[in-house]
Amino acid sequence: MxxxxxxxxxxxxxxxxxxxxxxxxxxxxxxxxxxxxxxxxxxxxxxxxxxxxxxxxxxxxxxxxxxxxxxxxxxQMPYPQHPQQHQQPxxxxxxxxxxxxxxxxxxxxxxxxxxxxxADPYAGVDPYAQQQSSGYPGEAPDLYGTPEAFPPPRPPSMRHLQTEEPWQEEEDAAADSFLAGGGGGDNDDGDGDGDDGGRGGRRPGRSGGKPKKRSGMACLIAAVVIVAVVGGGGYYGYSYLKDKFAAAEDFAGEGTGAVSIDIPKGTGLGEMGRILKAHGVVKSADAFVAAAEAHPKGKGIQAGSYAMKEHMSGRAAVELMANGAGMNALDVIPGWRNVQVYEAIDQRLKLAPGTTKALAAKDGKSLGLPDWANSNKDVKDPLEGFLYPARYDLGKDATPQSLLKQMVAKANGAYGNEDLKAQATKLGLQNPYQLVTVASLVQAEGKYQHDFDKISRVVYNRLKPGNTETYGLLDFDSTINYIKGQSTLDVGSVNDLRKLDDPYNTYKIKGLPAGPIGNPGPDALKSALNPEPGPWYYFVSVNENRTLFAVTNDEHNRNREEYEKERGRQ
Structure with missing residues (x-):
């Protein structure tokens, strides 16, 4: 309106x-x-x-x-002369x-x-012919005689001959103008200011022309868009199917060169594969994961630092990591003494010999030992028995102090879980420190794990005050080896051993040595806490499958003869 x-x-x-x-x-x-x-x-x-x-x-x-x-x-008809005619209703x-x-x-x-x-007297008269203006009052001027005038109206029979919708013509015109670089068209009259006086109708002079065809360029652009969409979808579909069903990309062979890889704790197989791929070890994470799932030990690969090679096949990388051969880590073996641990740290970190031992002697008490440790003033090394056997990562940030702290913390966790204070009292020991010492003796004396429970019982039987077989002496060669820093079966004669004055010499002192003689593993600790019931005071291991236990010294001497015969056969 x-x-x-x-x-x-x-x-x-x-x-x-x-x-x-x-x-x-x-x-x-x-x-x-x-x-x-x-x-x-x-x-x-x-x-x-x-x-x-x-x-x-x-x-x-x-x-x-x-x-x-x-x-x-x-x-107009001649007017009739009958007056009655205009009286008609x-x-x-x-x-x-x-x-x-x-x-x-x-x-x-x-x-x-x-x-x-x-008949019409004006039939055939040109309706567009300019009519003579009349001078009668009230007659309006000719509105079609000036350039600004509206176009003359069309006869009714010609008003609706267009076969194309106005909106279609306008869209075609706008598209042609846009493709030709003309912007929005030559009659962008969205606000009603066009040729039709703002009424929103179609522009004059268009109805008689040929209907406008849709631009070929617009169709071409639409076709290009459709091809691009279909082609892009096909490409991504192909990529998805290829990634899902195709074999993973993989290198061949054992690889070349050397590269150090750090696997953080809690890392899954997929993330391990991505780390290895980022360092050029494997060609794809999927190849590594597939090989790990097929390997019997693949799912048990541990975190840590590994010495790997570049361009390894997934199978070769898994084999190296699953067996621990390529791991850049330090394995503390159950029964290792502290001196062995110190030397291993110096070697793996490429430090001067004695570096870690000096640090332990200086800062040993500040590494997190429990309050019941070092209960004997004659202890040779405060950290002995607390460098818990396990695998420790030797990453790029590893130092002797950081490694020792990890070992002590792991020992505290293992000992705390067993509640050593209550167990020591139950077993007739003075404190948890003595219990760790018993475990270290079991670890050192027992060659085979299946003998640990009986060896633990021998220790507790010899510690009894009424013991008439050894009279409270343990007589363990392992303590002599600890004193001398050696590992041998020929420690010397008993008479000579009893002359050796040392708080760790069990041939001379009664009871337990001043402290642990090594770092017991979880199996030795378990046996120290749960000794097998029995009357034994002596034992000797003949071979891997035979360890002979005895109650009396005479029986033990017979067992030793058999042991000597076995050694002669070797």
């Missing part, structure tokens, strides 16, 4: 618009206040009748000298309609009942 004034009718256009209403066809507009039809002298004129609002706006007066407003007005004028089935056009002609219709 525009800001024009609205009359009582439904038409929203301004009355001065030449296309206002549908008032017939003459090529000129019907002016408000002019009569669309004159029927002769006043005596024969119909009295005005009330009209519908639509027709009320179209009534006006035309002087007889003016051209009738419609080109197909019926010729008034008839309402009826407008003539034009058009075929489903299409009706108001021609503007009015038929009056009782007035015969004759």
């Amino acid at each position: 525009t800001e024009y004034g609205r009359g009582p009718g439904p038409e929203p256009w301004h009355p001065e618009d030449p296309q206002y209403g549908d008032q017939g066809w003459t090529g000129h507009e019907t002016q408000q206040g002019q009569m669309p039809y004159v029927a002769g002298p006043p005596q024969y004129q119909q009295e005005p009748q009330p009209q519908q609002p639509y027709y009320a706006q179209q009534q006006g007066q035309y002087p007889q000298a003016q051209q009738p407003p419609y080109a197909q007005q019926p010729q 008034q008839q309402h004028p009826q407008r003539e309609t034009y058009g075929g089935q489903g299409q009706v056009w108001d021609t503007g002609q009015v038929h009056y009942a009782g007035v015969p219709q004759t």
